[in-house]
Amino acid sequence: xxxGDIIEAVVKSLIIIVALLTAFxxxxxxxxxxxxxxxxxxxxxxxGPAGLLQPVADGVKLAFKQxxxxxxxxxxxxxxxxxxxxxxxxxxxxxxxxxxxxxIFGRAIPFHLADFNVGLLFVLAMGSLGAYGIVLxxxxxxNKYSLLGGxxxxxxxxxxxxxxxxxxxxxxxxxxxxSLTAIVEGQARGLWYILVQPLAFVIYLISAIAETNRAPxxxxxxxxxxxxxxxxxxxGLRFALFFMAEYINMVTVSALAAxxxxxxxxxxxxxxxxxxxxxxxxxxxxTLYVVLRATLPRLRYDQLMRLGWxxxxxxxxLNVVLTAIGITLLQ
Amino acid sequence: xxxxxGPVLILILLSSALAALVLGLSSIMGPRGxxxxxxxxxxxxxxxxxxxxxxxxxxxxxxxxxxxVFDIEVIFFYPWAVIFRRLGLYGLIEMLLFIGLLFVGYxxxxxxxxxNWE
Numbered sequence: 001x002x003x004g005d006i007i008e009a010v011v012k013s014l015i016i017i018v019a020l021l022t023a024f025x026x027x028x029x030x031x032x033x034x035x036x037x038x039x040x041x042x043x044x045x046x047x048g049p050a051g052l053l054q055p056v057a058d059g060v061k062l063a064f065k066q067x068x069x070x071x072x073x074x075x076x077x078x079x080x081x082x083x084x085x086x087x088x089x090x091x092x093x094x095x096x097x098x099x100x101x102x103x104i105f106g107r108a109i110p111f112h113l114a115d116f117n118v119g120l121l122f123v124l125a126m127g128s129l130g131a132y133g134i135v136l137x138x139x140x141x142x143n144k145y146s147l148l149g150g151x152x153x154x155x156x157x158x159x160x161x162x163x164x165x166x167x168x169x170x171x172x173x174x175x176x177x178x179s180l181t182a183i184v185e186g187q188a189r190g191l192w193y194i195l196v197q198p199l200a201f202v203i204y205l206i207s208a209i210a211e212t213n214r215a216p217x218x219x220x221x222x223x224x225x226x227x228x229x230x231x232x233x234x235x236g237l238r239f240a241l242f243f244m245a246e247y248i249n250m251v252t253v254s255a256l257a258a259x260x261x262x263x264x265x266x267x268x269x270x271x272x273x274x275x276x277x278x279x280x281x282x283x284x285x286x287t288l289y290v291v292l293r294a295t296l297p298r299l300r301y302d303q304l305m306r307l308g309w310x311x312x313x314x315x316x317x318l319n320v321v322l323t324a325i326g327i328t329l330l331q
Numbered sequence: 332x333x334x335x336x337g338p339v340l341i342l343i344l345l346s347s348a349l350a351a352l353v354l355g356l357s358s359i360m361g362p363r364g365x366x367x368x369x370x371x372x373x374x375x376x377x378x379x380x381x382x383x384x385x386x387x388x389x390x391x392x393x394x395x396x397x398x399x400v401f402d403i404e405v406i407f408f409y410p411w412a413v414i415f416r417r418l419g420l421y422g423l424i425e426m427l428l429f430i431g432l433l434f435v436g437y438x439x440x441x442x443x444x445x446x447n448w449e
Contacts, residue, residue, distance in 0.1 A: 017342075142384065176415070306447070
């Protein structure tokens with residue numbers, strides 16, 4: 001790498017981090033406002049115009065909370081766990097293409113941090129590594145609720161990981177590449193993959209919600225039974241790191257869904273330029289997340305496991321077989 | 332080739348720095364001094380009796396083993412899927428055999444009740 005490349009990578013990395021943190025902050029507000037509306041109340045609207053400064057107020061409040069380290073915790077792991085969560089969440093975004101190549105300051109800048117031939121695998125790997133944060137937090141906290149939350153997270157993650165991974169095989173067959181840029185270009189030339197892989201899209205979306213531990217699959221932090229699960233013993237900014245990781249993972253998963261199934265940064269008409277199209281699609285999927293949370297009750301644990309192993313896994317396998325036969329017949 | 336991973340490394344380093352910064356701030360900022368019982372493990376107001384590091388149900392272990400098996404199968408799918416168009420009918424038949432074997436294993440685990448949580 002030349003010096004210019006390194007500067008470019010540093011600038012892009014900083015942009016990704018700042019953008020994701022902003023997205024995290026405003027996603028919390030967006031979610032609370034929509035939840036409020038769906039429950040016939042206004043949601044937070046006092047801090048700043050229309051509540052727009054609420055995330056700042058929350059951040060400041062969290063920063064000035066006392067950092068309590070309970071007795072009996074495994075201190076190195078206890079501190080490492082939130083760091084792992086947030087680092088993997090931020091890094092996963094590296095390979096997602098945000099737009100075409102633009103010319104800025106006389107330099108051709110591709111709008112993605114990295115594009116390598118196993119891009120998709122990288123996102124999935126980072127998502128799986130994120131589970132370490134949750135499991136280690138559960139183990140290190142020396143709290144029964146946390147331990148249960150951590151164990152549940154591990155079991156849930158590995159159950160839905162299979163369906164998630166398998167649901168993407170159909171796309172790989174059609175696009176013939178693991179590089180996300182190539183997948184986006186494949187959709188720009190032909191149909192969006194949601195139209196040829198509708199079953200895979202549904203399986204991906206369900207598994208992705210389960211992977212990010214969101215309602216109705218939020219058994220990891222089920223307030224009513226586990227008082228918060230793996231982050232019970234975390235206070236202030238340490239808790240904020242877990243919160244951050246969860247929301248950034250939601251953004252990444254939505255960006256991946258938009259990239260793989262909804263045509264990435266391409267839009268049907270030239271109304272908006274690339275990155276804005278992607279943002280619109282991400283917001284669409286994030287809205288779905290919130291509406292699902294407001295609509296569906298939490299699953300019971302055995303129902304969660306049955307959905308993953310009895311339904312999603314065989315359906316994803318079926319999707320692979322059908323796609324393979326379909327492609328062979330068409331050729 | 333390996334150079335394309337450089338930017339990712341930079342992003343990982345920068346986000347690690349962010350995490351370290353936030354963790355560092357968390358111990359500097361905020362009030363000091365602890366009330367009685369502040370460092371106790373939180374169990375909804377009940378005084379904790381035993382350590383939380385206990386045995387957990389073997390079901391989790393069984394699930395982990397099944398996951399290992401199936402996840403490796405999924406990884407085998409990826410290279411096949413990428414070059415599927417070039418393999419043609421040969422690739423399809425080979426993979427149907429593979430999926431068939433995988434499905435027999437799935438049925439076996441299913442019948443044994445390994446996939447039931449009750």
